[in-house]
Amino acid sequence: MVKQGDKLQIEKLPVKEGKTIKFEKVLFTEDGKTFNLGKPYLTGKTVEAKALKQGRGDKIRVFKYKAKSRYRKTLGHRQSYTEIEITKI
Numbered sequence: 716m717v718k719q720g721d722k723l724q725i726e727k728l729p730v731k732e733g734k735t736i737k738f739e740k741v742l743f744t745e746d747g748k749t750f751n752l753g754k755p756y757l758t759g760k761t762v763e764a765k766a767l768k769q770g771r772g773d774k775i776r777v778f779k780y781k782a783k784s785r786y787r788k789t790l791g792h793r794q795s796y797t798e799i800e801i802t803k804i
Contacts (some may be wrong), residue, residue: 719803722799723798726796727796727797728766728797730797731766732768733765735764735766736764738761738762738764740756741753741761762804763802768798770798777790
């Protein structure tokens with residue numbers, strides 16, 4: 716669940732920094748009194764966010780080896796992300 720003003724790192728989106736993103740597939744909303752759950756999505760509800768930056772996460776190293784056969788392999792991966800700030804719900 717997100718609130719207005721939250722900053723999140725999500726899967727990379729094809730949007731430039733400073734641009735506004737509109738998420739139209741909203742699963743549920745809550746305002747403290749009522750709880751609305753979509754089946755599967757709510758109609759007429761959107762969440763707007765501002766793209767702050769595009770980046771890449773920390774490197775994850777994967778090491779494979781097989782005993783007694785001299786097989787060793789090191790792989791690395793850095794996941795790309797988009798940092799967003801929720802501006803309007």
